[in-house]
Amino acid sequence: MAGDYPLLRYSVRRILQAVPLVFWVIIINFTIIHLAPGDPAIYLASVTEATPEAYAELRKEFGLDKPLYVQMGIYLWKLLHLDLGYSTWHNSPVLGVIIDRLPATMLLMATAFSIASLMGVVLGVIASRYSYSVGDHLATLASLAGYSMPIFWLGQLLILFFALYLDWLPSQGMYSMRGVEPGWPAVLDVLKHLLLPAITYATYHMTLVFRITRGKMQETLAQDFILTAKSKGLNERRVLYRHALRNALLPVVTVIGINFAYVMAGSVFTETVFGWPGMGRLIFESITARDYPMILGIFLVVSMMIMLANLITDILYALIDPRVAYN
Amino acid sequence: MNANAENRNGLLRVSDLRTYLDVPSGVIKAVDGVSLEVNRKEAVALVGESGSGKSMTALTIIRLQPVVARILSGEILLNDVDLLTLDTASMCDLRGTEIAMVFQDPMTYLNPVMRAGAQVAEVVLEHQEVSKGEARSQVLDAFERVGIPSPQRVYDSYPHQLSGGMRQRVLIAMAISCRPSLLIADEPTTALDVTIQAQIMDLLAHLREELQNALFLITHDIGLVAEHCDRIYIMYAGQIVEHADTFTLFAEPKHPYTEGLLRSTLSPDKRVEVFETIEGQVPNPTDMPSGCRFHPRCPHVKDVCREESPPSLDLGEGRMVACWLYE
Numbered sequence: 001m002a003g004d005y006p007l008l009r010y011s012v013r014r015i016l017q018a019v020p021l022v023f024w025v026i027i028i029n030f031t032i033i034h035l036a037p038g039d040p041a042i043y044l045a046s047v048t049e050a051t052p053e054a055y056a057e058l059r060k061e062f063g064l065d066k067p068l069y070v071q072m073g074i075y076l077w078k079l080l081h082l083d084l085g086y087s088t089w090h091n092s093p094v095l096g097v098i099i100d101r102l103p104a105t106m107l108l109m110a111t112a113f114s115i116a117s118l119m120g121v122v123l124g125v126i127a128s129r130y131s132y133s134v135g136d137h138l139a140t141l142a143s144l145a146g147y148s149m150p151i152f153w154l155g156q157l158l159i160l161f162f163a164l165y166l167d168w169l170p171s172q173g174m175y176s177m178r179g180v181e182p183g184w185p186a187v188l189d190v191l192k193h194l195l196l197p198a199i200t201y202a203t204y205h206m207t208l209v210f211r212i213t214r215g216k217m218q219e220t221l222a223q224d225f226i227l228t229a230k231s232k233g234l235n236e237r238r239v240l241y242r243h244a245l246r247n248a249l250l251p252v253v254t255v256i257g258i259n260f261a262y263v264m265a266g267s268v269f270t271e272t273v274f275g276w277p278g279m280g281r282l283i284f285e286s287i288t289a290r291d292y293p294m295i296l297g298i299f300l301v302v303s304m305m306i307m308l309a310n311l312i313t314d315i316l317y318a319l320i321d322p323r324v325a326y327n
Numbered sequence: 328m329n330a331n332a333e334n335r336n337g338l339l340r341v342s343d344l345r346t347y348l349d350v351p352s353g354v355i356k357a358v359d360g361v362s363l364e365v366n367r368k369e370a371v372a373l374v375g376e377s378g379s380g381k382s383m384t385a386l387t388i389i390r391l392q393p394v395v396a397r398i399l400s401g402e403i404l405l406n407d408v409d410l411l412t413l414d415t416a417s418m419c420d421l422r423g424t425e426i427a428m429v430f431q432d433p434m435t436y437l438n439p440v441m442r443a444g445a446q447v448a449e450v451v452l453e454h455q456e457v458s459k460g461e462a463r464s465q466v467l468d469a470f471e472r473v474g475i476p477s478p479q480r481v482y483d484s485y486p487h488q489l490s491g492g493m494r495q496r497v498l499i500a501m502a503i504s505c506r507p508s509l510l511i512a513d514e515p516t517t518a519l520d521v522t523i524q525a526q527i528m529d530l531l532a533h534l535r536e537e538l539q540n541a542l543f544l545i546t547h548d549i550g551l552v553a554e555h556c557d558r559i560y561i562m563y564a565g566q567i568v569e570h571a572d573t574f575t576l577f578a579e580p581k582h583p584y585t586e587g588l589l590r591s592t593l594s595p596d597k598r599v600e601v602f603e604t605i606e607g608q609v610p611n612p613t614d615m616p617s618g619c620r621f622h623p624r625c626p627h628v629k630d631v632c633r634e635e636s637p638p639s640l641d642l643g644e645g646r647m648v649a650c651w652l653y654e
Binding site: 223224225227228229230231232233234235236238242243246247320321322323 | 454
């Protein structure tokens with residue numbers, strides 16, 4: 001027996017392991033960005049056609065004239081005080097800009113991600129129940145297409161069809177330009193804007209979850225304990241969802257967790273195509289402007305979100321399969 | 328002749344059952360014209376080598392044969408109701424309550440991610456209108472009945488925390504929790520240590536006395552049967568080749584296959600230098616020999632055996648043998 005609260009001990013251990021990881025992520029992010037050619041001073045100087053003196057002034061102002069390890073030390077020291085620095089391009093504190101943009105991305109991704117995960121799992125279970133039927137083959141084919149389609153291309157196709165040809169849905173942004181009344185009309189307006197980018201992102205994620213669920217369910221349904229469950233007189237739905245799905249869920253949860261890391265990468269494409277005012281577009285803009293503090297801030301937030309997602313995945317793992325926590 | 332009037336004790340009556348499996352290499356006649364009976368409170372054994380079709384017979388009776396199986400003909404009467412004509416929901420109602428099954432390998436027949444107690448309680452909750460608390464106490468009773476030393480602890484354990492013998496007791500508790508009139512045990516001791524095997528067989532016998540259920544024991548080990556069963560059916564290559572009460576069968580086996588089986592069991596009474604076996608192998612299931620399926624291995628083979636399959640001869644007093652030697 002592994003103590004009284006194996007799950008709690010397991011969770012605490014995983015959280016403690018994450019702490020040094022954050023530190024290393026910051027160091028690596030910092031180094032990588034400074035390895036890339038160009039810096040914010042060069043970018044600003046070029047767009048403003050500044051004199052060499054003004055350029056040197058900018059470098060000094062941004063602290064770029066100091067040795068790299070000193071810059072890193074200053075950055076870490078500020079981070080300890082929850083100061084993410086000052087954006088060279090937006091001319092305001094990094095944290096403020098991120099907090100400004102984060103809700104839009106969260107709305108888009110949470111919607112797409114949860115609907116896609118849920119539908120992927122349910123469709124996967126149904127397909128495994130009717131494996132090798134015509135419907136199953138069609139679903140598998142469709143999922144292969146959805147999985148292979150580049151996000152930006154699918155997004156543009158959807159815009160062409162639903163926004164330009166049918167004129168049913170808006171193609172860009174999060175709110176209507178003309179403005180709508182607050183309350184329900186405003187909510188409806190955001191939902192209308194949300195639909196296409198959400199579908200665009202959800203398609204890729206859903207097809208992936210669908211394929212993993214279907215495959216693992218087929219494998220699980222062939223196992224001996226399924227026969228036991230049936231011999232108890234349980235109906236098919238119970239056998240599928242209570243016995244098979246829970247055993248099949250482990251790799252599905254892994255995929256969903258890993259996919260979360262790609263959420264941000266996906267958001268860069270989706271938000272750029274649909275003009276969605278979120279983090280994805282911010283990443284794009286900041287990298288173009290070599291906005292060091294901004295990029296570092298975004299990377300830090302994104303890295304921490306991914307680590308959080310992994311942590312949740314690990315804990316879900318232990319919740320689903322008791323053998324994980326005990327070992 | 329009226330079968331019901333003849334045998335008021337009849338519980339299970341299988342007649343001319345044929346279950347064929349469609350596999351890529353052809354058709355496997357796994358169960359080919361099997362007829363057998365189990366009376367109330369009786370212990371009956373079905374003995375045969377691996378691949379003889381005995382497990383498929385059991386699975387067909389409880390209607391959990393694999394999807395590749397086709398039932399070509401036959402009747403499976405349980406309390407005069409033909410199970411093959413029941414719809415799925417009615418069949419589910421019977422499983423666990425009237426017929427229950429204990430499987431071969433306790434390691435793989437329990438759901439690894441559910442607590443042992445919950446898996447047993449599920450049967451009770453499925454078939455009886457009881458509260459969760461009531462179900463729990465019924466399960467703890469069943470655990471005590473099957474000789475689990477600390478029912479509370481086992482209830483909250485996951486299968487991987489229990490020993491093989493303990494898991495098999497959990498599976499038996501699951502099977503008897505709703506007091507079925509027929510308990511089918513498919514090789515219940517094969518996967519266990521020899522010392523545990525005897526315990527489990529004694530437990531099954533003891534439970535039968537207490538709960539008054541009939542036991543249909545499927546095994547390849549004829550030695551195991553002697554002590555615990557009233558009657559024995561011998562199965563070879565999908566067919567019943569001999570049937571007699573246990574004493575008679577051991578005293579004077581008729582079918583050459585039965586003789587071979589008995590000769591190849593070890594006994595402390597006889598000293599043997601060379602372990603006796605039956606020559607040859609079980610026939611290829613997709614390409615059965617012509618005539619009597621045992622003829623390639625039979626020491627008494629005659630010309631007729633190669634040409635025609637033997638009739639089932641009634642030798643009186645319930646004895647049956649399918650062999651040309653007695654024609």
